Amino acid sequence: MKELFVELSDKRYPIYIEKGLFGRLGKEISAIHKGKKIAAVTDENLALIYGEALIKSLTGSGFEARLIVIKAGEQSKCIEQYLRLCDELMDFGITRSDLIVAFGGGVTGDLTGFAASTLLRGIKYVQVPTSLLAQVDSSVGGKVAIDHPRGKNLLGSFYHPQAVFIDPELLKTLEKRFFSDGLAEVIKYACISSRDLFERLSESDSSQSLINEMEDIIYTCCRIKSEIVKRDERDTGDRMLLNFGHTIGHAIETYHGYEKFSHGEAVAAGMHMMTLKTEEEGLTQKGTSERISKLLNKYSLPLNAAAADKSELLGSIALDKKSDGDELNIVVLSEIGNAFLKKIKKEDILRYL
Numbered sequence: 480m481k482e483l484f485v486e487l488s489d490k491r492y493p494i495y496i497e498k499g500l501f502g503r504l505g506k507e508i509s510a511i512h513k514g515k516k517i518a519a520v521t522d523e524n525l526a527l528i529y530g531e532a533l534i535k536s537l538t539g540s541g542f543e544a545r546l547i548v549i550k551a552g553e554q555s556k557c558i559e560q561y562l563r564l565c566d567e568l569m570d571f572g573i574t575r576s577d578l579i580v581a582f583g584g585g586v587t588g589d590l591t592g593f594a595a596s597t598l599l600r601g602i603k604y605v606q607v608p609t610s611l612l613a614q615v616d617s618s619v620g621g622k623v624a625i626d627h628p629r630g631k632n633l634l635g636s637f638y639h640p641q642a643v644f645i646d647p648e649l650l651k652t653l654e655k656r657f658f659s660d661g662l663a664e665v666i667k668y669a670c671i672s673s674r675d676l677f678e679r680l681s682e683s684d685s686s687q688s689l690i691n692e693m694e695d696i697i698y699t700c701c702r703i704k705s706e707i708v709k710r711d712e713r714d715t716g717d718r719m720l721l722n723f724g725h726t727i728g729h730a731i732e733t734y735h736g737y738e739k740f741s742h743g744e745a746v747a748a749g750m751h752m753m754t755l756k757t758e759e760e761g762l763t764q765k766g767t768s769e770r771i772s773k774l775l776n777k778y779s780l781p782l783n784a785a786a787a788d789k790s791e792l793l794g795s796i797a798l799d800k801k802s803d804g805d806e807l808n809i810v811v812l813s814e815i816g817n818a819f820l821k822k823i824k825k826e827d828i829l830r831y832l
């Protein structure tokens with residue numbers, strides 16, 4: 480089993496990565512949690528495939544466990560679903576000495592983590608990410624949130640799990656579209672911090688052959704993320720580098736009402752659109768956007784999201800959490816594997832759209 484730790488000023492928690500880990504989840508959790516009740520939150524798709532085995536594994540290890548099922552999809556990261564989830568947790572009689580398991584993709588993780596951070600002023604939780612995006616990104620680092628009609632993730636907090644359990648085997652049931660969606664985040668890590676990972680992704684023939692290398696790839700991404708989070712837990716400096724492609728990406732998602740583009744697709748377009756322009760401006764090594772576009776094409780990710788009204792896109796960016804008054808921090812690649820932050824005037828983002 481691969482293991483690494485997220486080291487924070489006042490907390491340290493493990494990330495375990497192993498094929499087949501799901502099969503003994505209850506046992507692994509019993510090693511870190513001594514309470515009685517566990518509420519396992521998942522979405523309807525995952526409940527069908529894994530719900531029974533999940534509850535069996537928890538009860539088999541002596542816990543009183545209840546499965547709470549939410550609708551699948553970004554729409555569940557809303558205030559109404561948050562209130563319903565809190566209701567169900569209270570119906571179960573959850574207390575601060577119990578535990579919540581977030582079993583699912585980024586939607587389940589973000590919503591469940593946000594409920595865990597606020598209900599009773601905080602209930603312990605663990606992340607069991609099941610989508611690639613959640614395994615390499617959203618389950619690590621403690622950002623939890625729901626959406627506001629005015630923008631994504633506007634209601635949220637920093638609330639770290641007790642542990643993260645990652646089983647790459649679970650990816651076998653993930654739809655291809657969501658797999659390449661998660662690959663956008665993997666490509667992001669490669670772009671900002673690992674030329675080696677970029678080469679590895681470029682050399683691989685297809686998503687299918689990458690599957691066999693997933694344990695290693697997930698480990699590399701989680702290592703990069705945990706190192707960055709250690710340097711900047713609260714997202715005021717280096718952690719913003721993880722937002723490469725996200726400023727434009729979030730605006731694209733908001734503009735299209737979260738329907739047309741998935742998160743990863745919007746981020747992919749954002750990375751490429753940004754790099755095309757920063758290369759023109761001489762900030763990025765020549766040829767970088769071409770290399771990114773080849774990689775995105777290979778994994779069926781979009782290169783842009785034109786056909787959008789630029790001033791409306793700008794409106795979405797105004798609410799971006801990386802905004803700083805009239806200024807905005809954008810992430811620029813100097814070359815593959817190295818990135819830096821650049822402050823620009825908000826309206827200047829139009830140049831990159």
Ligand SMILES: NC(=O)c1ccc[n+]([C@@H]2O[C@H](COP(=O)([O-])OP(=O)(O)OC[C@H]3O[C@@H](n4cnc5c(N)ncnc54)[C@H](O)[C@@H]3O)[C@@H](O)[C@H]2O)c1
Nearest residue numbers: 524551552584585586587609610612617622649652653657
């Ligand atoms: N908190 C963070 O740091 C952070 C970082 C990046 C993204 N996010 C958030 O993550 C969300 C997107 O996450 P996502 O792409 O995982 O979306 P998701 O949770 O909606 O999962 C995508 C789809 O895949 C299905 N699925 C997940 N795992 C599966 C599996 N193993 N087998 C079969 N089906 C499976 C789900 O049911 C869903 O239909 C966005 O809301 C985004 O804002 C958060």
